Amino acid sequence: MYFFVGLFASIIGAIAGLGGGVIIKPALDFLGDYDVATIGVLSAATVFAMACVSLLKATRSGIKVKGKVSFILAAGSIIGGVFGKIIFNYLIASVRDQELITGIQAGILAFLMFIIFLFVRNIEDIKTYHLKNKIVILIAGFGLGMLASFLGIGGGPLNVAVLAFAFSMSAKESAINSIFIIFFSQLASLVITACTTGFANIDLTILGFMLVGGVAGGFIGATLSVKLSNIRIGKIFNFTLVGILLLNVYNLIRSLL
Template sequence: MVILMFLIGLVTALVGSIAGLGGGVILVPALLFLGDQLSTFDWVTPQSIVGISLVVMIFTGMSSTLSYLKHDRVDKKIGYVFLIGSVPGGIIGSWLNQFFKTDMFSLLFGCIMIVVSLLFFIPRKTPGTYLFNRGLKREKVIEGTTYTYQMPIFFGLVLSLGVGLLSGLLGIGGGSLMVPAMILLFNIPAHIATATSMFMILFASISSSATHIFLGHVEWAYTLYFIPGAYLGGTLGARVNRYLKGQAVEWFLRVLLILIGIRLIWQGIG
């Protein structure tokens, strides 16, 4: 079981870091499935899953953020705006988590994943054009290419508050919602969006996990086995991301979210 938990931490962090999800979007359904299928995972509850997921995402976020910062992929100003909203949202969501039952938890999580995956099929605005005419204008140069984008600060705060709430409630790290929002609403390039998402997830996970620790939702006897794999996976995922085209990252994310969403909806209904 120890090796299995290490591998789960590694794979979820690797995938999550590549797409800017944080890994919770994979770890949560994986533990829900194992809790149903294996007696060695009979300790699994919706609350313990979310608590473990958020603690593990601290280390996924830490390792991947360090790698992304080293290559100047993170937009820290945008990230700071998101943190102002996501931190209190995460605390509120973590508190609300204790009122959810397993079936409702799975069904809600699955529906959210399907909706988010469909958002990626919305036609993209051309580079350099903005959905919003006002806001924080940003310009970033990556490997000789200049990217410009814009985000209204108030809208970013409200969005991150809602995403933070869902993150604390579902243990998904917020990236599965924030990355599509950054790409589709603010026209932020995929590589910058994923890196900035991991930066936000690092700090948001700290506040959300603190609430779950206080509520006694974290099973430390099992959590510690996920952390080494998650740290390694986060570093590897950030490296792989640098060699992928933005379109490849988006298609990877679409397929992944649809599959996870279908699986969880089926589990919630059943």
């Protein structure tokens, strides 16, 4: 079960730039076998494995990230990821009710997915930009990294929406640049966990299965991404957003009952 969660999430994540964490996080919340801290580590590690394979595959296929923009966004996301993880760890230590934390994350995710879905559906009527101010780009990366780290999702949909809106990137460009940012943000998340709370109290029994799924999914997704058109990638992105939105609404309602 967990292998297929990692596999499916990573295939979709590699194709559309979603990263996979935005699927893995609510899916593991739905299964309910692990606490929020463990889910965060399982998601981050699987997404990081997917990002490694996807970037390697994309490089060999001649697909490149958008130079300075993605590097600055990645730098900002690392800094933001540190702050997001600190906030998350503080919340874990302060709130005893794990269901409440799950509900907060699910509510924020559902709201963000709804906003992103509306944006993508109406992108042709929305003016996009080509931001060049390095400070603004760094701040954008900071915000993306902080949200992604706090929610434990990798940041894929957020990255794609920001890249399309602020830098007028196509679906394919947004996808590969999103994965590039995710690579650094998830690496930062894992390093922060290792240096603060550590992994001793986290159940990593099924991590190996999820990592294999992440690697396989990253390879398959990156291969398909090269062959698919921008229109098809956009449709996969939209369809996945709706599924994630509904799953998070369900998780939110369940946490409140």
